[in-house]
Amino acid sequence: MEASLRGRAHKYGKNVDTDVIIPGKYCNIVDIAELGKHALEGLDPEYTSRMKPGDIIVADRNFGCGSSREVAPIAIKGSGTSAVIAKSFARIFYRNALNIGLPIFESDEAVDGIESGDEIELEPATGVVRNITKGTQYQAAEFPPFMRSLIDAGGLVPYVERRLAEAAK
Amino acid sequence: MGMTLTEKILARHAGLERVSAGQIINAKVDLVLANELSAAVAIAVMRGIKGADRVFDSKKIALVEDHFVPAKDAQSAKLAKLMKDFAQEQKIEHFFDVGRGGIEHVVLPEEGLVAPGELIVGGDSHTCTYGAFGAFATGMGSTDIAAAFVLGEVWLKIPATIKIVYSGTLGSMVYAKDLMLRTVGELGIDGATYRAIEYHGSTVDNLSITGRITMANMAIEAGAKNGMFHADAKTIAYVKERTDRPFVVERSDDDAEYERVIHINVDSLEPQVACPHTPDNVHPISEIAADDVMVDQVFIGSCTNGYIEDLRIVAKILEGKRVASNLRVIVNPGSQKVWMQAAQEGVLTTLAAAGCAVNTPGCGACFGGHMGTLGDGERAISTTNRNYVGRMGSPKAEVYLASPATCAASALAGKIADPRALELAAV
Numbered sequence: 001m002e003a004s005l006r007g008r009a010h011k012y013g014k015n016v017d018t019d020v021i022i023p024g025k026y027c028n029i030v031d032i033a034e035l036g037k038h039a040l041e042g043l044d045p046e047y048t049s050r051m052k053p054g055d056i057i058v059a060d061r062n063f064g065c066g067s068s069r070e071v072a073p074i075a076i077k078g079s080g081t082s083a084v085i086a087k088s089f090a091r092i093f094y095r096n097a098l099n100i101g102l103p104i105f106e107s108d109e110a111v112d113g114i115e116s117g118d119e120i121e122l123e124p125a126t127g128v129v130r131n132i133t134k135g136t137q138y139q140a141a142e143f144p145p146f147m148r149s150l151i152d153a154g155g156l157v158p159y160v161e162r163r164l165a166e167a168a169k
Numbered sequence: 170m171g172m173t174l175t176e177k178i179l180a181r182h183a184g185l186e187r188v189s190a191g192q193i194i195n196a197k198v199d200l201v202l203a204n205e206l207s208a209a210v211a212i213a214v215m216r217g218i219k220g221a222d223r224v225f226d227s228k229k230i231a232l233v234e235d236h237f238v239p240a241k242d243a244q245s246a247k248l249a250k251l252m253k254d255f256a257q258e259q260k261i262e263h264f265f266d267v268g269r270g271g272i273e274h275v276v277l278p279e280e281g282l283v284a285p286g287e288l289i290v291g292g293d294s295h296t297c298t299y300g301a302f303g304a305f306a307t308g309m310g311s312t313d314i315a316a317a318f319v320l321g322e323v324w325l326k327i328p329a330t331i332k333i334v335y336s337g338t339l340g341s342m343v344y345a346k347d348l349m350l351r352t353v354g355e356l357g358i359d360g361a362t363y364r365a366i367e368y369h370g371s372t373v374d375n376l377s378i379t380g381r382i383t384m385a386n387m388a389i390e391a392g393a394k395n396g397m398f399h400a401d402a403k404t405i406a407y408v409k410e411r412t413d414r415p416f417v418v419e420r421s422d423d424d425a426e427y428e429r430v431i432h433i434n435v436d437s438l439e440p441q442v443a444c445p446h447t448p449d450n451v452h453p454i455s456e457i458a459a460d461d462v463m464v465d466q467v468f469i470g471s472c473t474n475g476y477i478e479d480l481r482i483v484a485k486i487l488e489g490k491r492v493a494s495n496l497r498v499i500v501n502p503g504s505q506k507v508w509m510q511a512a513q514e515g516v517l518t519t520l521a522a523a524g525c526a527v528n529t530p531g532c533g534a535c536f537g538g539h540m541g542t543l544g545d546g547e548r549a550i551s552t553t554n555r556n557y558v559g560r561m562g563s564p565k566a567e568v569y570l571a572s573p574a575t576c577a578a579s580a581l582a583g584k585i586a587d588p589r590a591l592e593l594a595a596v
């Protein structure tokens with residue numbers, strides 16, 4: 001995992017659901033870059049043309065609610081977005097983001113303290129969120145130890161490989 | 170301190186004496202489900218896992234072609250084929266192709282693949298449907314599903330439980346769907362995030378299996394991980410008709426710990442409607458019907474309300490009448506079995522004679538996939554479960570969610586209508 005991530009904030013409201021993150025009609029696409037072209041299309045059709053690689057999505061409560069489509073975090077990652085900061089995440093989106101390695105940060109204060117266009121620096125390992133534009137710093141919620149170990153292992157796939165290797169012994 | 174039903178099932182599958190909310194466990198699964206969309210990604214992930222060439226148990230995986238089938242285009246055909254090839258390669262016993270299945274969540278209970286006390290994970294958020302049978306069932310993304318394909322295990326955080334106790338008798342033309350819309354309205358779309366819901370009380374004891382399915386199905390609409398009913402004589406009879414696999418019927422202990430208890434009395438509950446653009450934007454029909462909300466499309470179907478009981482209700486209302494000229498009505502029976510039963514009973518003919526287009530089973534318009542996608546500026550009333558922006562097609566379309574009866578009444582009126590008014594008119 002990269003030590004720090006940096007980009008501009010694009011701020012949205014609460015309940016950003018998977019139908020606007022990647023509309024159903026695109027769910028038969030498997031190419032990550034192609035999916036990325038449609039990230040947030042249902043909410044902000046200009047997002048992918050306005051954003052630059054490394055930029056960060058900032059949102060209120062319940063980000064990623066709705067369906068279990070893993071293409072939702074994949075599309076966000078595919079667009080070049082480096083992370084999502086939200087007050088809270090919907091359950092399945094949260095798992096999916098961890099599993100595919102899209103960094104997520106949960107913090108009420110950081111969301112309230114960031115405006116669209118602010119330059120943000122993030123440390124995935126520690127959960128530190130820095131608003132460079134405003135000169136403020138926040139601490140995102142810690143992951144429970146099991147999830148931390150999954151993240152540190154690089155996601156669910158390496159974890160499964162380790163389990164298989166142990167079973168084969 | 171006792172345990173909830175969810176805690177008991179998860180403890181048993183983790184080989185633990187007891188568990189409590191917040192704990193993370195590894196649990197063995199009884200069934201892993203995927204559809205052609207979630208399977209495509211899961212299969213790709215599995216191919217990338219070193220040492221994983223076989224699924225853990227070819228009898229404990231169910232693969233159902235339902236979202237974009239019969240294939241709407243070459244890309245969808247590719248995904249459908251990918252899953253079919255995988256099913257053959259891995260000798261998956263429960264593979265349901267077009268013409269032999271339908272919507273995954275309608276098919277699995279019908280085929281006896283769901284029983285009380287089981288642990289089921291699926292690559293689809295409405296996997297929580299099987300809580301209707303007292304199974305722990307939850308939706309996950311494709312990487313989790315790939316891991317479950319290979320290990321036959323998943324990691325889970327034990328959810329706290331919200332207990333909802335329903336009392337009173339549902340009035341005429343008021344159904345489980347209305348009860349659940351009201352519940353989602355009360356909880357809010359993130360009101361149960363990371364939580365289990367347990368449905369209790371005489372009102373839900375009296376519901377049919379289909380009614381319970383409708384309610385468990387929409388637990389996710391409040392953000393819940395799972396939505397549980399306790400198995401009773403009705404459940405056991407339904408399951409035993411379909412499988413001879415042994416299963417365990419458990420109950421929450423009297424002193425189980427609940428995060429919250431909510432009481433809902435339904436005696437004066439009206440039919441409910443979820444207005445655009447969230448499933449918790451719920452209003453009683455009297456408010457909405459007063460506003461002359463004109464409709465372009467009525468959709469009857471989905472894993473929420475695509476069952477034979479639902480189609481019968483719609484047919485009864487439409488029998489001998491014609492749907493309003495300003496709209497179209499699209500019906501997707503939930504499964505091949507539902508379709509056949511509806512055909513045998515004459516339900517399909519009644520619907521077609523009234524001017525409905527009856528599709529082949531599948532998800533269809535529910536998620537804006539095909540066979541009834543909405544265009545800019547169009548408005549639908551639908552028996553489905555979600556109405557987010559763009560859910561049924563154009564982001565400039567609007568979706569209202571309601572019961573099959575309310576949708577049928579609206580189909581006749583040309584605008585959102587109170588099904589109870591039909592009865593008054595008939596007297």
Ligand code: SF4
Pocket residue numbers: 235236272273274293295470471472473531532535536553554
């Ligand atoms: S019917 Fe709708 S909600 Fe149910 S599985 Fe299909 S797309 Fe999902």
